[in-house]
Every structure is written in structure tokens, then in C-alpha cells.
Amino acid sequence: MFWSRTSVKLSYASPRWICRQNLISQDTIAFTTQNSPVATMEMLCDAFSALIEKGGLAGRFLAGIGLSLPAPIDIRTHSVVRPSVLPDWAGFDISSWLSARYEAPVHVEKDVNLMAIYEHKRNFSDVDDMFFVKAGTGIGSGIITGGRLFRGAQGGAGDIGHIQFSSDHAPLCRCGKLGCVEARAAGWALARDLRAAGYQAENARDVVHLVDQNKPEAIMSVRKAGQVIGEATADVVSLLNPSLIVIGGTLAQTGDFLLAGVRELVYQRCLPLATHNLQIIFGETEVDTALGGAALMVLDEAFGKDSARDFLQRFAESRADS
Numbered sequence: 445m446f447w448s449r450t451s452v453k454l455s456y457a458s459p460r461w462i463c464r465q466n467l468i469s470q471d472t473i474a475f476t477t478q479n480s481p482v483a484t485m486e487m488l489c490d491a492f493s494a495l496i497e498k499g500g501l502a503g504r505f506l507a508g509i510g511l512s513l514p515a516p517i518d519i520r521t522h523s524v525v526r527p528s529v530l531p532d533w534a535g536f537d538i539s540s541w542l543s544a545r546y547e548a549p550v551h552v553e554k555d556v557n558l559m560a561i562y563e564h565k566r567n568f569s570d571v572d573d574m575f576f577v578k579a580g581t582g583i584g585s586g587i588i589t590g591g592r593l594f595r596g597a598q599g600g601a602g603d604i605g606h607i608q609f610s611s612d613h614a615p616l617c618r619c620g621k622l623g624c625v626e627a628r629a630a631g632w633a634l635a636r637d638l639r640a641a642g643y644q645a646e647n648a649r650d651v652v653h654l655v656d657q658n659k660p661e662a663i664m665s666v667r668k669a670g671q672v673i674g675e676a677t678a679d680v681v682s683l684l685n686p687s688l689i690v691i692g693g694t695l696a697q698t699g700d701f702l703l704a705g706v707r708e709l710v711y712q713r714c715l716p717l718a719t720h721n722l723q724i725i726f727g728e729t730e731v732d733t734a735l736g737g738a739a740l741m742v743l744d745e746a747f748g749k750d751s752a753r754d755f756l757q758r759f760a761e762s763r764a765d766s
């Protein structure tokens with residue numbers, strides 16, 4: 445399942461999907477943060493059950509459920525960490541609530557972390573230190589260090605969207621601070637500037653559409669966004685010394701207009717030791733990488749050294765019952 449700010453995308457995949465993106469069934473439902481967590485979860489369960497039914501999978505063994513959320517997650521409590529776009533969800537144990545209904549383990553993770561997991565496992569499994577940047581309607585990042593996802597003390601690592609650069613006329617961010625990376629380079633900020641220039645734009649997809657139409661203001665705004673993201677990424681490179689930076693998210697569809705700015709600032713600001721063997725490339729844009737990451741997370745958790753025995757026992761019991 446994949447949540448954005450306005451919708452929930454539910455998908456049901458077999459393990460074979462990990463190899464060839466073979467989704468069995470998929471649906472999208474409207475979502476609003478106005479509803480309580482329980483009301484939202486009930487709506488989500490109804491839709492997920494209908495999806496299983498539609499896919500002809502009712503009664504089949506469910507390996508697990510992976511949930512991707514646009515918010516930092518405390519993996520000890522399986523709940524959203526504040527502040528986030530889901531303010532009423534702090535402390536609500538999403539995982540326990542769902543697993544009680546489906547008798548399957550539920551794993552919850554921030555969307556950008558799942559995108560990083562997908563890119564790392566699917567495309568760059570030989571890279572130990574990787575930095576993934578999601579440039580979409582919002583901006584965030586996922587950190588792979590020593591071959592593993594780095595979450596930080598409370599799941600808040602990688603929040604580059606709210607690093608602030610002070611300047612005259614620093615724009616107001618949706619977090620309430622001035623001059624954040626998001627307020628300068630996220631899809632919503634570019635759309636804001638393009639509206640002021642007379643274009644119709646609400647989000648990152650609209651910005652990509654205007655770039656595809658060769659609108660000069662849109663191209664220039666994406667170039668500048670690349671430089672802002674590059675400025676923040678340069679500090680990350682100095683701190684973490686990754687060997688690979690992968691740029692994903694909707695704005696990655698603008699191609700070199702975005703990438704040129706990122707590369708420019710990273711190579712300009714970092715010392716040669718940090719950039720000597722550094723690659724900066726685009727990730728996959730044609731697949732839903734957060735969804736893929738959620739499926740990979742479920743499989744990883746099922747066959748982890750602490751959980752494989754439980755998984756096999758559950759599987760054997762399901763076979764005996766059927």
C-alpha cells in the first residue's frame with residue numbers, strides 16, 4: 445500500500461513481482477487527513493479486502509503487508525513521528541491495528557526510505573554507501589550506509605527538505621520555517637512560482653508537463669531546483685562520503701535540466717576525495733519504487749534470521765488449514 449497526501453494506492457503483488465513487477469491487482473482510493481486514524485484504517489481495510497477478492501486471492505496465504513507512508517516512522521512503536529503531514533496519527537500503532545485484522549505481520553516505513561531500499565536492492569546491491577534523493581511534490585532522502593538503511597534515532601534521518609538556507613526574501617515553507625530546501629525546490633514550490641508567472645500548476649506533475657512543453661520559466665525553475673538540491677546534497681556528501689547518489693521522484697522526469705544543477709553544486713562544493721569516485725544518476729522513474737520497496741521490505745522481514753522460523757510455521761499452518 446502506498447499513501448500520498450491525497451490518496452492511498454493499494455496493490456497486491458506476488459513475490460514474483462520483485463523480479464518482474466508483475467502486480468496482480470491495484471486500486472486507488474481518495475484519502476484525507478481530516479478523518480481519524482481508525483476511520484481511515486477501516487476504509488483502507490475495506491478497500492484492501494476488496495482488492496484481494498478482486499484478485500481471486502481470498503483465503504490464500506498472505507506473507508505480510510508493507511505500508512509506505514509520507515511521514516517519518518518510529519519503528520519501535522510502528523507509529524508516525526511528529527511533525528508530519530499526518531498530525532493526528534502520532535502514537536497510533538498502525539502495524540498492530542492492521543495485523544490483528546489480517547493475521548499477517550505488517551511493516552510500516554517512510555516512502556522515501558522504501559524508494560531507497562528498492563533502488564539499492566534492485567539496481568545497486570553491490571554499493572554499500574548510497575544516498576537517494578526524492579524530488580517530487582516534496583523533497584526527502586533515504587540513506588544507505590554499510591549496505592543498510594540508516595533511520596536515525598527516531599526515524600527522522602534524511603529530512604533534507606527542511607534544511608534551511610538563510611537569505612533575503614527566504615520563501616515560507618509548509619513547515620512554517622523560512623528558506624527550507626522544499627520551499628525553494630520542491631514541486632509545490634515550483635508550481636507556486638509558475639502560477640505567479642501565469643501558468644496553471646499545482647504539483648510536481650504539472651511542472652514536468654510544462655517542462656515537456658518547453659516552457660522557459662518551467663525549465664529555468666527546474667534548473668534552479670537542481671542547484672538547491674545540489675547545495676544540500678553537497679553537505680551530505682561531505683558528511684557521509686557515499687559512492688552513489690540516486691535522484692528519483694516525479695521531478696526526475698525532467699531529466700538533465702534537474703541533474704545538471706545537482707552535479708554542478710556537488711562537484712563545486714565538495715573536496716576531490718569525496719567526489720573522486722562519486723556517481724550521480726537518476727533512479728527508475730517508470731515504476732512505483734516505494735511500492736516495490738514495500739514488497740522487498742515484507743520479504744526481507746519474512747526471511748530475516750529472527751523471523752524465518754515464524755514465517756515458515758505460519759505458512760505450514762495455512763497449508764494444513766486449506
Ligand SMILES: [Zn+2]
Binds near residue numbers: 618619625
Ligand atoms: Zn520546511
